[in-house]
Amino acid sequence: MPDSNALPTVAVLGGTGKEGSGLALRWAHHGYDVIIGSRQQEKAESAAAELNALLGRDVVRGMANADAAQEASIVVLSVPYSAHRATLEGVLDEVQGKILVDVTVPIQPPDFMLAILPPGRTAAEEAQALVGSAVRVVSAFQNVSAVHLKDLGHGVDCDVLVSGDDAEAKEAVMALVEAAGMRGVDVGPLANAIVAESLTPVLLGINKRYKARGAGIRITGIDD
Amino acid sequence: MPDSNALPTVAVLGGTGKEGSGLALRWAHHGYDVIIGSRQQEKAESAAAELNALLGRDVVRGMANADAAQEASIVVLSVPYSAHRATLEGVLDEVQGKILVDVTVPIQPPDFMLAILPPGRTAAEEAQALVGSAVRVVSAFQNVSAVHLKDLGHGVDCDVLVSGDDAEAKEAVMALVEAAGMRGVDVGPLANAIVAESLTPVLLGINKRYKARGAGIRITGIDD
Numbered sequence: 454m455p456d457s458n459a460l461p462t463v464a465v466l467g468g469t470g471k472e473g474s475g476l477a478l479r480w481a482h483h484g485y486d487v488i489i490g491s492r493q494q495e496k497a498e499s500a501a502a503e504l505n506a507l508l509g510r511d512v513v514r515g516m517a518n519a520d521a522a523q524e525a526s527i528v529v530l531s532v533p534y535s536a537h538r539a540t541l542e543g544v545l546d547e548v549q550g551k552i553l554v555d556v557t558v559p560i561q562p563p564d565f566m567l568a569i570l571p572p573g574r575t576a577a578e579e580a581q582a583l584v585g586s587a588v589r590v591v592s593a594f595q596n597v598s599a600v601h602l603k604d605l606g607h608g609v610d611c612d613v614l615v616s617g618d619d620a621e622a623k624e625a626v627m628a629l630v631e632a633a634g635m636r637g638v639d640v641g642p643l644a645n646a647i648v649a650e651s652l653t654p655v656l657l658g659i660n661k662r663y664k665a666r667g668a669g670i671r672i673t674g675i676d677d
Numbered sequence: 678m679p680d681s682n683a684l685p686t687v688a689v690l691g692g693t694g695k696e697g698s699g700l701a702l703r704w705a706h707h708g709y710d711v712i713i714g715s716r717q718q719e720k721a722e723s724a725a726a727e728l729n730a731l732l733g734r735d736v737v738r739g740m741a742n743a744d745a746a747q748e749a750s751i752v753v754l755s756v757p758y759s760a761h762r763a764t765l766e767g768v769l770d771e772v773q774g775k776i777l778v779d780v781t782v783p784i785q786p787p788d789f790m791l792a793i794l795p796p797g798r799t800a801a802e803e804a805q806a807l808v809g810s811a812v813r814v815v816s817a818f819q820n821v822s823a824v825h826l827k828d829l830g831h832g833v834d835c836d837v838l839v840s841g842d843d844a845e846a847k848e849a850v851m852a853l854v855e856a857a858g859m860r861g862v863d864v865g866p867l868a869n870a871i872v873a874e875s876l877t878p879v880l881l882g883i884n885k886r887y888k889a890r891g892a893g894i895r896i897t898g899i900d901d
Contacts, residue, residue: 566865567865567866567868567869568868568869568871568872570794570798570871574794598898610897610898611897611898614879638883638887639883639886640879640882640883641790641791641879641882641886642791644791644792645791645792645875645878645879645882647792647794647871647875648792648872648875648876648879651869651871651872651875652872652876654869655838655864655865655869655872656896658864658865658869659862659863659864659896659899660898662863662865663862663899665898665899666898667898668896668897668898668899669896669897669898670894670895670896670897671894671895671897672880672883672892672893672894673834673835673892673893673894673895674822674834674835674884674889674890674891674892674893675883675887675889675892
């Protein structure tokens with residue numbers, strides 16, 4: 454029987470990438486039960502082993518995406534936009550009734566610094582349309598630079614814009630934001646994901662233009 | 678003959694509103710030659726008089742929109758989205774060859790907290806399509822709260838995202854940003870105006886949700 458006080462199990466699909474594995478590390482460090490998902494189980498296991506080495510504990514597991522999604526109550530999707538639809542189609546059954554956190558940024562290579570709109574307006578809205586209304590989709594984490602995520606002692610100077618249509622699901626994601634050492638800001642309905650999704654290519658352009666590594670954003674005026 | 682060291686003449690169409698008149702005040706205070714434009718000359722003159730009273734000098738002029746645009750080399754458009762097209766159509770001839778700074782935010786009343794996309798993707802791109810390629814359109818100032826603009830001693834805790842397809846025009850707008858006491862951040866081509874335009878309804882929602890008056894944004898990671 455699960456411990457009712459235990460933090461939920463989080464699957465990070467695309468968790469072998471920089472962003473996904475950095476978030477996974479921070480969540481595992483904070484006490485979440487974390488599973489790295491990948492198309493290939495072997496790659497997921499090897500990414501999990503890397504995180505366990507950093508943590509000094511054998512707590513993160515690696516699985517194929519569908520198995521990871523099956524085990525979790527919160528499924529985080531952190532894949533390149535080109536893999537967005539296929540990854541979701543591969544876990545359609547496994548995510549039903551759960552919270553899906555979409556981190557995906559619609560980018561059209563080779564121009565990584567241009568804000569583009571996908572056919573469904575945002576990746577987050579495309580995800581919602583694909584998985585159906587029984588899945589609570591929350592959009593978050595797009596603007597967090599991966600640069601410092603794996604350095605647990607390093608603060609991340611970036612707010613996380615959190616949008617979604619279900620208040621309880623947004624609260625669960627706000628807790629994930631704080632567990633990763635950042636501040637979450639509720640920016641309203643899922644349709645407002647357009648801000649965070651279009652901001653990422655803009656931040657990549659700022660990195661290049663201002664010779665920065667990990668530009669981010671802060672919401673001002675809400676501290677007092 | 679004009680003084681070649683003088684700052685350019687700036688017309689603020691919609692300069693009777695809070696945002697436009699606040700920016701106009703700051704630019705006039707900094708030494709720009711500022712003209713308030715409005716559909717009705719009388720209203721423009723009365724707004725100019727109000728600013729001159731605040732400045733303690735009789736420097737700001739008020740004119741009908743087309744006359745204001747005719748006199749200026751930089752035309753700032755700060756109108757409700759519902760007046761965007763009509764205002765531009767009224768100054769089509771007068772803006773040719775000039776810099777047009779579009780501050781307009783596409784909002785669909787009554788929901789001021791939902792990011793929406795206009796038919797032309799962004800108001801800025803709609804403006805460019807309308808005025809033609811001889812006008813250098815720059816997008817800026819959408820996210821600046823009007824709350825503190827008229828208090829010249831008050832800092833504005835907000836960066837200004839500046840996008841546009843012409844480098845020289847962007848530089849002229851960067852100078853306007855600094856003159857108004859803020860930091861401008863070059864965010865690339867005009868198509869990236871989608872970030873600033875969609876961010877404003879999100880900030881209005883944040884104001885409501887977090888009981889703030891003038892939420893804004895800062896770009897982090899580019900200070901050092």
